[in-house]
Amino acid sequence: MSSVSGRYAIVGVGTSRFGKLQGVSTMGFTLEASKRAIEDAGIGRDAIDGVLVMMPAIMGEQHGWAARVAGYLGLEPTFSATMDLGGATACGSVQTAMAAIDAGYCTAVLCCFATQNWPQGVAMQLFGSEFQVPYGDVGALTLMGHIKRRQMHEHGYTEAQYGQIAVTWRAHARDNPEAQMQKPMTLEQYLASRWVVEPLRLFDCCPNTDGGGACIVTSLERARDLKQKPARILGAGQTHATEIIHPNGRDPERLSGSRAADQVYAMAGVQPADVDCAQLYDAFTPRVMHDLVAYGFCAPGEAGAFVEAGQVTHGGSLPCNTAGGLISEGHLSGFGHIREAVRQVRGTAAARQVPDCELCLVTGYGGAPHEAPPTVSYSALLLGRD
Amino acid sequence: MFGAIEKPLPRPSEDSAPFWEAALRGELRMQRCGGCGHVRFPPSLLCPRCLSEAAEWVALSGRGTVYSWVVVHQSQHPAFNPDAPYNVVIIQLDEGPRLHGNLVGTPNQEIHIGMPVEVVFDKVSDDTALVRWKRA
Numbered sequence: 048m049s050s051v052s053g054r055y056a057i058v059g060v061g062t063s064r065f066g067k068l069q070g071v072s073t074m075g076f077t078l079e080a081s082k083r084a085i086e087d088a089g090i091g092r093d094a095i096d097g098v099l100v101m102m103p104a105i106m107g108e109q110h111g112w113a114a115r116v117a118g119y120l121g122l123e124p125t126f127s128a129t130m131d132l133g134g135a136t137a138c139g140s141v142q143t144a145m146a147a148i149d150a151g152y153c154t155a156v157l158c159c160f161a162t163q164n165w166p167q168g169v170a171m172q173l174f175g176s177e178f179q180v181p182y183g184d185v186g187a188l189t190l191m192g193h194i195k196r197r198q199m200h201e202h203g204y205t206e207a208q209y210g211q212i213a214v215t216w217r218a219h220a221r222d223n224p225e226a227q228m229q230k231p232m233t234l235e236q237y238l239a240s241r242w243v244v245e246p247l248r249l250f251d252c253c254p255n256t257d258g259g260g261a262c263i264v265t266s267l268e269r270a271r272d273l274k275q276k277p278a279r280i281l282g283a284g285q286t287h288a289t290e291i292i293h294p295n296g297r298d299p300e301r302l303s304g305s306r307a308a309d310q311v312y313a314m315a316g317v318q319p320a321d322v323d324c325a326q327l328y329d330a331f332t333p334r335v336m337h338d339l340v341a342y343g344f345c346a347p348g349e350a351g352a353f354v355e356a357g358q359v360t361h362g363g364s365l366p367c368n369t370a371g372g373l374i375s376e377g378h379l380s381g382f383g384h385i386r387e388a389v390r391q392v393r394g395t396a397a398a399r400q401v402p403d404c405e406l407c408l409v410t411g412y413g414g415a416p417h418e419a420p421p422t423v424s425y426s427a428l429l430l431g432r433d
Numbered sequence: 434m435f436g437a438i439e440k441p442l443p444r445p446s447e448d449s450a451p452f453w454e455a456a457l458r459g460e461l462r463m464q465r466c467g468g469c470g471h472v473r474f475p476p477s478l479l480c481p482r483c484l485s486e487a488a489e490w491v492a493l494s495g496r497g498t499v500y501s502w503v504v505v506h507q508s509q510h511p512a513f514n515p516d517a518p519y520n521v522v523i524i525q526l527d528e529g530p531r532l533h534g535n536l537v538g539t540p541n542q543e544i545h546i547g548m549p550v551e552v553v554f555d556k557v558s559d560d561t562a563l564v565r566w567k568r569a
Contacts, residue, residue: 178443
């Protein structure tokens, strides 16, 4: 597996307009983001011969989705797939792109996604099993509420520690002109925010975001001839695992996602202590507590104190979610995290730049947590400066 | 005018029908694997531990403890809006599996992890009874 480490790179990143933008089509967002990633890379459109697209959130448009995206972009790829790892797709698609290039199926791959949250009601109907929905247990919020409840019960994490995550990301978003959530937020405002699914507060959650994101993967050799400094893909990993509420329980000593962590570090040949900054999948604050432990930055149970000590802020030992994260930049399903990580290792993150950033971890999370049994996919990338 | 939006009810499959048929009779039943004895949930054609297809539907004690609980203030389905704030609990059954549901008859603020509970059956239509929980 180590043979592909560092041999491929992300050469272009882009997003569409994003925010509350109902009325723009999923395809429209996908094309906008893809075009910007192509422009960012400075790669000829004819050079792109692989297309990987995340399954759109709204069903009904999904048939042949990747091939349709290619068609709209005027591409005739030799490799394509519509991927479905939920919020784990962004990192997962980059890993698949590397594998496809390595196999000789194609040479440069566009990975892209978009979502249009309207009509939300339709999407919600699709979430959940017959063993959950009849009890009013619908969508991801209840799962995240349960995860926060169990974390607080098992580790003594405090409300203020979760609040510190939300407040820190908001401060980071203030240096990102594109972020959706720009108003300053204090811990007091977090603690006064309403319950959504108690113990989950409004500011534990990311906003709904309409929009899309894209990136382009090719060989390091070709990357070095393109416009931008390559972001080398040093490691990639996945786990497809059950969640804490799995009806058959799970080994509490082994956190979901830790196999993805083992893979990503082994492939890159680095340790958590080598990582300069991280973009952690944070649709909800309890996810951050989880990843800080699963990816080896804290001992089990110590994520709350780590956050409280300011370690995830600029100037801390591990600046995280430097563009504001899903919670404050917006929910670009992990493509925003890839874009920010690429900027960090290129050294082009402007006011958000982590000094001398050589290595950035990106994590993804998503899947079918509201099904029975609840399962989720974890994915991760380690990007390095060239 | 439009009528009230109806709450979604289970539409049992071949796999899950025995669970819901038992609930309608006032019994909590799950599959016990004929290969390894694992109590299997959700219902499935095969055992996730040993892949055996053999199973019998056995009656459970209907007892367990609260593993986790949340209070939904912002419902994600319009039919549940009038109920908010309402609880969703995960019950750790004495026999092993965990099951989602609602805890009835106890104020939300008195629910806690580890609280002993027992099953109740709530007949919500002619052919459906939901599995809920009350303080034991």
